[in-house]
Every structure is written in C-alpha cells, then in structure tokens.
Amino acid sequence: MSQRIVPTVKRRQIIELSESGRRMDGRTLTDYREVTIQTGLVEKAEGSALVSIGGTKVIAGIKFEVGDPFPDIPNEGVMQVGAEFVPFASPEFEPGKPDEVAVELARVVDRGLRESKVLDTTKLCLIPGKKVWIVHVDVYILDHCGNLIDAAALAALSAMLTASMPEACIEGDTVKLTGKRLPMPLTDIPINITLAKIGNKLFVDPSFEEEEVLDCRLSVAFKQNGMLCAMQKGESGYLTPEEVLRAVEIAKDKSQEIRKKVVESLKLNCDKVGEY
Amino acid sequence: MTTFFEPRQLVSPGTLLAEGNYQSGFNVYREGGKYYSSMVGLADIRNNVISVIPLRGCYIPQPGDVVIGKVVECISTAWMLDIRSPYQGVLFASEFLSKPLNPLKEEARRYLDIGEMVIATVMAFDRTRNPSLTARDHGLGKIHRGTVIDVDFTRVPRIIGKKGSMITMLKKETGAQILVGQNGRVWISGKSRDEEAIIAEAIRKIEAEAHTTGLTDRVREFLVNKRR
C-alpha cells in the first residue's frame, strides 16, 4: 500500500466550491459523468463490455467453464467475479497479487450482481450434483479516473446482459458442447451508484481528484424494481445516519437514470429480461 | 458551564465530561463546545482544566523526563535506545561521551554496546523525529550494577508517591539507590541481590495495589517483614 497524501489545498478548494453546489470539473453534486458502453469487443469471450465513466475505463469479460458445483448448492451454477488492476491504469497500482482494494472491488461488484439474482444460477446446472457451469466475470481496470466500483459493476453487468452461453448436451457422465449458443438466463438489471462524502457534502460519481480528498464513500445497488440489493461504505471516514438516508435517496434516483442509459445503449428489450 | 462527572469518576473514550468554558487537559478533547474523554481513566477538574488520569497507555516522551533506555542499535555516532515508547530514543555520542567520537577510528559499541542500559533525560521531542536524549548530567549514564525492572508506566506516579513519599520511604527503609524512570523502568541498586529482589517485589506490590488506600504503610510493613 503506497502512502496516500491528501492534497489539503485541493480538498479546501473542492469543499468551498461545493458550498455553491459546483465541482472542479463543472458538474453539479448530483451529476454523473458521461457513460459509454461498448459491447462484444472481445469475440473469444462469451460476453464483454468496455465501459467508460468520464476518463475511467474498465473492461469486463465473461467466460464459461464446466466445473464442479459447491457442495451446499449441488444443482446450481457458480458465478465468480474477479478484479485485476492493470499497472498502467494508475501510478499507484503495482503488479503482483491483488491487494485489498482489488479484493474489495471484486466482492462489492459480486454482491451487487449476485444479490439482485441477475443471473439465474439454477439454470446453469449440467449434471445435478456433478457438473455445472462456472461463469467467470473478470473485470480489468484500464484507466483510473475515479469511481472504479460503479465502472466495474457497469462493465460486468453490460458484459453479462449481452453475453450468450454455450449449449451443452449430456452424454452419460460427460458434457459435450454443441457449438451453438443459448441466451443467458437473466432476471434483472442491477445498478450500483457510488457517492463520496467530502466535508459535509455528498458527491455523486466521484472523480479521481475527489476520491483523493474524500472522507468516505457509500455504494448502493438497486434492482429494477427499486429494491436495494447491496451496500458498502468504504474508506476511513464516517457518515451520519441522516447522510446515509440522503445518499440512498439520491442513489435511487441516479440508478434509474443509469439503467435507462444501459437499456438504450445496449438496445435491450427490457421486457425480455426476466423472461427466461 | 456544566460538568457531567464526579471527581475521580471512571470514564472511557467518548464519555461527555463537560459543556461550556473550560480548558482541555490530558486525554480530553473538545468538539462543538463539549468536552469528551479520549481514554479510559479517572476524570478530574483543577483550575477549570478538565483532564483524565489514564489507567492504560504507552509512554510518550516529554522534554525533561528521566528515562531508562536499552541500546538496540549502534549507528556510527549515535545509539538508538528502546525507551518503552512507540518512538526510540536517540543518544548522540556527544551527549554521552566527554570527548568527540571519530567513527573512522573507533566503534561506538566500544563505549556502549547493544543490550546495555542507560539513564538519560529527554532533551527534545515533537513526534516528527525521534526523541533526543542526553546522558551527560550528574546521575545519568551507563548502568553498571543493580537491577532494572519494567513496570506499567501509568503506575509511575504511585511508585514515586505524593511529593516523592513512596520512593523516599523505600530508600529510607532499605538504604538502596532507586531511580524511577518516567518510561516505566526502575533501577534498583542495593547491598545485595537478595535485597534488590525484595525491593523489586515491593514495587510489584505497589503496581498491583496502586488504587488502594494506606498503601505506603502496607509497603513499609511488607519491607520490614521481608527483611527481618
């Protein structure tokens, strides 16, 4: 872990600017940066998505693998989320073992997807108790300009929403691939929204320079029906309970806005999701 | 102006102590005109200053403190001393030897080796650099004989006693030399090893029973019985 030095001049500047509801990059406190989603970039993956939020760039890829189920859920497939920090994404990243930041990122993204039941893992069983589909969702951070959690969650989701799964046929105890593709058993479009607390203000979609000076952050994931499905406070500051309530309120609004964006740019037929 | 504690009441971090126009002393912090404890200890107010006498904690050097340090590292012209604090003390050769030390010609370890102990005073400390020590004054310097024991540093005031009452009694009863370092180390130099062991035991007793009444008399009695 490298030493984080808080640029105090910048912190003061950001706080004072926020008094009048503005931010260094011209946004208001509740503005999200521009989101772009490009899918299908990696043909060898079952699904992939390159997502940018402002300057932040993240790519996610989905791979299917035949494997063993977990003993406690023998008839369900397995979804596994990983996060890799590519060293060129930030001077702070170092090659090698994923550190706690990467582990937290992956687990927060994982919870948002898993708890919303975006993927119906009961449909991923091949031979009950013996063979199931393992779905690897791996997120690579390519350029770190702030709010990696939302970017990673959005990339993982977009890759999943546009993926197709291999068709398999079972012959005795062996799994054979037919070479055909099947649609993914999807049930929801969960959206994660992160806010930073700086001073006594809440900032939607924090930029890198805002993250450098933040007190703490709160990420909240919402299902399509408006239910909360995951939450994570991060970094060593605190929020008052009142701030928590306000953050969730704002995040709920924002999640609808971002979901609309996802649906539009992926040209999703919303009715389709949840039909499988 | 209100205080929310009885004198010598046990408080812990976050306990609201007072509201209004006071000053915060040791282990008390102020937030929005309110005073809170930051430590487990006994709350106290004197001359409008609210403080908490700590019951636990580590030694933080203060200029002027007499401490007993153990040499843990020799660097060309200085020694690093463990003083039972988060910060190691630095003892420069010029603050220990009466003549300059030329690191090219002789090794610092010749004068003071790793593991040896020194009585020193803290010259300066501000937490950004290690505390600098001096051992040049009278009564300071390398320990050549006697016993050194570690005690809980929060018990140091009790071992010394009010206006030195306890330590004076210990010395008078036993005729030994005793020095209590502010950092929770005590040097005892008595007539014999047995004698030193008895004094060490008496100090352990003070440490364990620090918060009881009539302790000085009980320790005197203990010494008389043991040395009979």
Add this chain to the structure above:
Amino acid sequence: MSESKIERLISEDGIRCDGRRLDEIRPIKFQLGVLKNTDGSAYVEWGRTKILVGVMGPRESHPKHLALSDKARVEAYYRMASFSVEEWKSPAPSRREVELSKVIREALEPAIFVEFFPRTSIDIFIEVLQADGSTRCASISAASLALVDAGIPMRDLVASIAVGKVEGKLVLDVQDKEDKAGESDMPMAYMPSKNAVTLLQMDGQITHDEFLQSIELLKKGCIEVYKKQKEAIESHFKGAVSNEEEA
C-alpha cells in the same frame, strides 16, 4: 421439498428460532485485558460467536517505509480459525477475510486519534474462534475495547450490530442460521456519541421502507451494544476507582 419439512425461523407470534423477539439481541459478554503479550486485548462471547482480539501498538512501523509521516498506520487482521465453522477452513486468508479486514479497519480508524502517533503502527489482530453469525460486528465491538485496553486515545467506542430480513421480517442481531436462510444482511458500526456511521454494508434484497426501518433498528441495537461495552470497561477497571489519593 414438502411444505411441512421447511423449518420456520420465526413463529406465528414473532419469536425466533433461538427464543428471541425480533428486535432482541443475543446475550453478549465482553471481557478486557485477557492477553499478556499484547498492549491491549478483549474477548467477546456474542451468542455462540467467540472472538479474541489483541492490539499491538502504537509501535514503530515495520517495515519502516510503510510508516506514515502524519499519522499512525492502522491495520486490522480478521482471521477465522480453521475449526471455527462447520467444515474445516483453510487457515490461509480468504478473499472474504481480506475484505472484512479492510472494512473493519475503516470502521475503527475514524474513532482513533491516529494523528497523535505519526510514523507508528497500530495492529489489530482478530481471531474468530467460533463463528455463529455477525462476526464482523462482534469483531469491531470487541476491537474497540481492546483499543481502550491498549490506552490508545479514541473519540468514542465503536459499537456494531446487524439487521437481517428473515421470512419477510426485519430481525436484529442475525445469527448464522438466520444469515444463511435470510433474505438480507445489513451490518452497521456506529459511534453513538458522535452520531457517526463507520461501517455500513448490505447484501440481499430490501425495499426502501425496510431500509429506513433497518437504520432505526441498527441505531437502537448499536446503543445496546455500546451499553454492554461500557459495562465491561466499568467492571474491568472498577478496582481503580476506589482511591488514588496518595499519588
């Protein structure tokens, strides 16, 4: 699975499988100063969850290049003993343990006056001996007592508890059975005298209304835990109160 075989976790009249009401916490017993080799320690029995916490520091940072020049570096190490759960668990830290170590540290650090001890380390070692739900909450609550025992200056004690949704109902202080079968789990850490939330996580599905109710329930639960923490401090140090007039 037939309907009759499903074990109900909450009875008709709102009693949970271990006899508690919906908003009732388990018996919690904290104990300070249980280890000799640490600067501070605490042990907690929280229902059947049993956790030992040891604090080392503030002490010189090792390796030195990790030291921070303006404050103490706080690290938490949350580990589960291999025998603490039903199935043997590898002693190597899992990704869950890595993440929990991070959020536990971030829950405690706002309480500590880290700026008092630049260039030092404060290490918080947490060993879960038996896990029966809410281990992160029990760890945080016990760790803040271990920090008190180490004499590390703090703004407040950090109290922590979790709310879960079980069979459609919000329940306070989730035990393992409820966690596994429940629809959601939401742990929170809170400094009551600062009105500060220092840990907040949630997984599962809850409505916005349930979220609002959960926050209220969590605050109430944290204050109950806080009381138990204060009682443990009282009983550990009560011997010190009687007298110090000679000092």
